[in-house]
Amino acid sequence: MATATLRSDSAHSAAPPRHTGRQFAGVGVHVLAIAVLAVLVGVLYQATFVSLAQLWNTNPRYPFGFFVPVLSLAVAAATWRRRGPPLSCDVATTDVRSGLLVMFVGLLAHVGAIFIGQVPLDVASLVLVVRGALRIVGGRPTLQVYGAAALLPLYMIPVSLDSLTPVVAWLQSFTARGAAALLDLAGVPVFADGSILQLSDFTMIVTSASSGIRELEGVLAVSLAVALISGRGRRFCTVLVALSVPLAAGVNIVRLTAAGVAFEWRGRAAAEQVLISFDGWVIVAVAAVLVLVTAVLLSSLTTLIPGKRMKSQ
Amino acid sequence: MKTLLRILLVAAILGGACYGQRALIAHVQASLLPPSHQIAPSPSALPKSLGAWRGEDETLGAAPTAAVGSLKRNYFHSATGEVATVYVTYSPAGAEPSGSREAAVAMARGTADSAVPSKFDIGPDAIAAQTCFVAGENKRWLFRWSFALPTLHEPQFDPVQTAYRRLRITPPHVTIEVFVPENYPTDPDAAREFVRLVDAAMRPIIGYDARPAGRRSAGLTLVSN
Numbered sequence: 001m002a003t004a005t006l007r008s009d010s011a012h013s014a015a016p017p018r019h020t021g022r023q024f025a026g027v028g029v030h031v032l033a034i035a036v037l038a039v040l041v042g043v044l045y046q047a048t049f050v051s052l053a054q055l056w057n058t059n060p061r062y063p064f065g066f067f068v069p070v071l072s073l074a075v076a077a078a079t080w081r082r083r084g085p086p087l088s089c090d091v092a093t094t095d096v097r098s099g100l101l102v103m104f105v106g107l108l109a110h111v112g113a114i115f116i117g118q119v120p121l122d123v124a125s126l127v128l129v130v131r132g133a134l135r136i137v138g139g140r141p142t143l144q145v146y147g148a149a150a151l152l153p154l155y156m157i158p159v160s161l162d163s164l165t166p167v168v169a170w171l172q173s174f175t176a177r178g179a180a181a182l183l184d185l186a187g188v189p190v191f192a193d194g195s196i197l198q199l200s201d202f203t204m205i206v207t208s209a210s211s212g213i214r215e216l217e218g219v220l221a222v223s224l225a226v227a228l229i230s231g232r233g234r235r236f237c238t239v240l241v242a243l244s245v246p247l248a249a250g251v252n253i254v255r256l257t258a259a260g261v262a263f264e265w266r267g268r269a270a271a272e273q274v275l276i277s278f279d280g281w282v283i284v285a286v287a288a289v290l291v292l293v294t295a296v297l298l299s300s301l302t303t304l305i306p307g308k309r310m311k312s313q
Numbered sequence: 314m315k316t317l318l319r320i321l322l323v324a325a326i327l328g329g330a331c332y333g334q335r336a337l338i339a340h341v342q343a344s345l346l347p348p349s350h351q352i353a354p355s356p357s358a359l360p361k362s363l364g365a366w367r368g369e370d371e372t373l374g375a376a377p378t379a380a381v382g383s384l385k386r387n388y389f390h391s392a393t394g395e396v397a398t399v400y401v402t403y404s405p406a407g408a409e410p411s412g413s414r415e416a417a418v419a420m421a422r423g424t425a426d427s428a429v430p431s432k433f434d435i436g437p438d439a440i441a442a443q444t445c446f447v448a449g450e451n452k453r454w455l456f457r458w459s460f461a462l463p464t465l466h467e468p469q470f471d472p473v474q475t476a477y478r479r480l481r482i483t484p485p486h487v488t489i490e491v492f493v494p495e496n497y498p499t500d501p502d503a504a505r506e507f508v509r510l511v512d513a514a515m516r517p518i519i520g521y522d523a524r525p526a527g528r529r530s531a532g533l534t535l536v537s538n
Contacts, residue, residue: 033320040327044334087316096319103323107330114338115480133323137316 030085037133041126044110048122052156055119062158063280064218064287071225072152078229083145091139103132120157127153148228155221161213167245171211175249179206179256186257188264197256202263202271204256212249215283219248222291230295236302243294250290251283337473344474345482354462354487354519356384356401363510365391368399383413388507395500397507400490401515404483412488416455430457433505435512439525443505445495452495456508459488460515460523486526487519 042049056065080086106128113122130150135143143150162168172195180192183199191198195206223244227237255278263271361368366388384401400413411417430442433456441458462485470478491511493504516523 037320037323037327040324040331043331044327047338087320091316091319096322100326103326107326110330110334111337114334114341115477117481129327133327136319136323 030087033087033137034085037137041130041133044129045122045126048113048119048126051119052123055158059158062214062218063284064215064221065156065158067218067284067288068152068155068221071155071221072149075152075225075228076146076149078231079145079149082231086134086138086142086146088138088142091136095139096136099132099135101132102135103129106132123153123157127151148224152221152225155217155224159217161216162208164213167216168208168211168213171213171216171245171249172206172208174246175211175252175256176206178249178253179204179260182253182257183260186261186264188260190260197260199260199263202260202268204259204275206252206256210252210255212245212252215251215287216244216248218284219251219287219291220244222288223247223295226291226295230299232299232302236298240291240295240298243298244291247287247290247294251287254286254290255283341474341477344470344478354403356403356487356518358518359384359386359399359401359511360514361386363388363507363514366397366507366510367391371398385413390503393503395496395503396494397504398492399511400488400492402488402490404486404488406482406485412457412459412490415492416457416490433508435509439512441508441512445501454491454493454495454501454504456491456493456504457488458512459486459526460519461486461526462519462523487515487523489515 052065056062059065076086106125109121109125109128113119113125127150130153131143131147134146134150138146176192176195176197179197180190183190183197189200195211197204197206220241223240224237227240230236255275258278259271259274262274357370359368368386368388371385371387383403384399386399388397388399389395390397398415400416402412404411430444433441433443435441435458439458439460441456444455444457446453446455489511491504491508493500493507495501495504
């Protein structure tokens with residue numbers, strides 16, 4: 001008779017596997033060792049973090065910057081809880097050599113960044129240094145399970161996606177239609193024409209800036225982090241990350257709908273106030289809520305299809 | 314290798330990198346002083362007679378930020394009476410190259426006939442950005458081009474500091490702007506000829522080793538000693 005077992009990397013498995021090899025000392029020593037290394041990395045990249053903070057403060061297009069290091073730490077903590085600390089007794093000499101090489105390249109990039117003053121290069125060097133250090137202290141298995149957490153800081157670099165014209169055009173149309181549908185549901189009379197939303201005495205135009213393209217990078221980071229923290233495997237991760245595009249538009253759908261409802265109930269000034277104040281941390285919070293709700297719904301959906309998550313022995 | 318040794322190895326690399334970084338930054342930032350003997354060209358040396366054009370100096374209003382040694386001169390064509398206004402601005406090393414306030418205001422407020430200024434080849438190596446501003450029936454052309462001046466070799470700096478200076482300090486710049494109103498259809502062509510005359514007259518003043526700055530980003534311009 002065929003029996004079924006849950007996938008070994010599933011969050012639902014009874015005992016989450018830890019990477020092979022004898023573990024190093026107690027939890028306290030793990031925490032101390034990782035804390036010392038983290039502080040040293042922090043001191044080494046102190047100026048980079050200051051530059052990034054200035055960049056995020058002065059760039060209204062990227063309110064997610066401050067959130068990315070927190071997401072990265074959260075993914076690392078979830079990985080620790082699920083797969084054990086990033087230290088191992090069994091590390092091959094080749095892993096140590098590879099780690100040293102990667103750290104060396106990262107430090108070289110850091111020196112280059114000091115000379116040319118390019119923050120993105122410095123962030124890339126940070127990722128390389130952390131990945132090299134992980135390989136030295138934990139070997140290849142540690143790098144495989146913690147690698148994603150070490151790559152997330154790349155999202156700290158604001159990237160302009162405004163030039164992706166087809167995506168922007170689709171997002172504009174999607175956002176306008178989504179907001180019109182929600183306003184209809186809320187009983188607000190609205191007429192949608194392309195990227196224009198016409199309320200009785202108030203017009204909202206979905207420009208490229210308010211299409212969701214500027215939130216896309218941040219929503220991608222949040223989706224990836226939530227998927228990794230959930231530990232539900234690659235398929236779940238891929239679907240959730242792919243949903244980032246409509247979710248980025250969803251942030252602006254919420255904004256336009258809120259403005260439309262405010263106009264209906266409180267008038268033009270209230271609607272304009274909603275449009276103005278819907279910025280920075282509000283965008284991050286709405287994006288996080290949308291991603292979390294989507295992840296929970298997606299998780300429930302995959303639980304309802306058990307055949308996909310089991311395999312015959 | 315024992316786990317503790319590997320942790321100590323990583324800690325030693327990171328600690329050494331922190332120390333090295335601190336020393337490197339202190340070393341290179343000591344070189345971030347203004348050049349001690351940069352020779353600023355004198356814009357007023359621009360000849361007052363350029364072909365059929367005769368120049369009259371005008372007092373410059375508020376000086377552009379971080380720019381020194383500015384010149385404003387009106388040139389009158391002896392035959393047609395056409396007027397061209399020339400601004401020459403010198404920006405020292407470390408300052409962002411800036412032009413005249415009038416050009417900045419024109420670019421900020423004026424209605425240009427094109428969002429992107431078109432290019433005008435002055436000579437074999439210099440390109441001016443030309444923009445036509447329209448206000449009602451009036452048209453006015455602005456030609457703007459600049460040169461990065463070579464920074465002088467300063468022996469007190471070692472190769473590391475010199476490399477840092479070259480990468481981080483914007484070299485001194487001379488920016489030239491010419492405003493010409495368009496009253497007749499032939500005026501733009503006459504203006505372009507005048508721009509060539511101004512460029513030719515400025516070359517000996519700023520030095521033939523100055524490099525036209527329109528082709529590369531000023532922030533990353535490398536200038537040979």
